[in-house]
Amino acid sequence: MDQAWFDQWANEYDADVVESDKAGSFPFAGYLRLMNEVFEIVNATPRSKVLDLGFGTGVLTQKFYEAGHVVTGVDFSEKMCAIAGERMPGARLICADFAEGLPASLHGETFDAIVSTYAFHHIPKHKKTERMRDLLRYLTPGGVLVIGDISFASQTDHEFCEQKFSDDWDEEESYIVFDELLPxxxxxxxxxxxxxxxxxxxxxxxxxxxxRQ
Ligand SMILES: C[S@@+](CC[C@H](N)C(=O)[O-])C[C@H]1O[C@@H](n2cnc3c(N)ncnc32)[C@H](O)[C@@H]1O
Known part of the structure; x- marks a missing residue:
């Protein structure tokens, strides 16, 4: 899925996720719970410096913004960036691709929290570990990296979901299977x-x- 695809989705995105979450359907069953859990982790530290990767329309980013955290975001969809920018005029929103690394303007900076919700599955499987390790270099000591996404504890859970939602399953996306990634x-x-x-x-x-180096 490229920028143009997300640009086209931007106006309907918020309604689509709420509908899928309410229906308990793939891919957004658990969306609001996930957003709340990520928010609580970050919000435990007042005035955190937060980096949100793939912020979309800013559903979660806006919560950080309104709670007084210092928000930076990266997203490659111009339409998503425009919607989020209207909601958070004081946030630093960078319209760029993070798949190969963070934009140059962020090099050397550190954050108390780096979060990414429903975006990391666009990173190919063989690059996920490298990307995670790279992101850790941007954390302050004691900071936290939180990846909330379509993801599974085990291959059994992955297969169960794939079968249950076979009509909506997307073979092109790469979901974390924790016990496979753990080693x-x-x-x-x-x-x-x-x-x-x-x-x-x-x-x-x-x-x-x-x-970490
Ligand atoms: C499914 S939406 C998630 C939006 C938001 N984080 C949420 O949880 O509602 C995925 C977002 O990630 C962005 N995205 C996907 N791959 C990206 C990449 N390689 N670089 C930057 N943004 C990316 C898309 O433009 C889109 O806004």
């Missing part, structure tokens, strides 16, 4: 929480005293 990132001490039949939350906390 690659075990040193980062990640945690994973299942929130619905298709939603999960991966959390990694940066070390408190030293930056």
């Amino acid at each position: 690659e990132i075990v040193d980062l001490e990640p945690s994973f929480k299942t929130l619905s039949v298709c939603a999960g939350l991966l959390t990694i906390q940066a070390e408190k005293t030293i930056y």
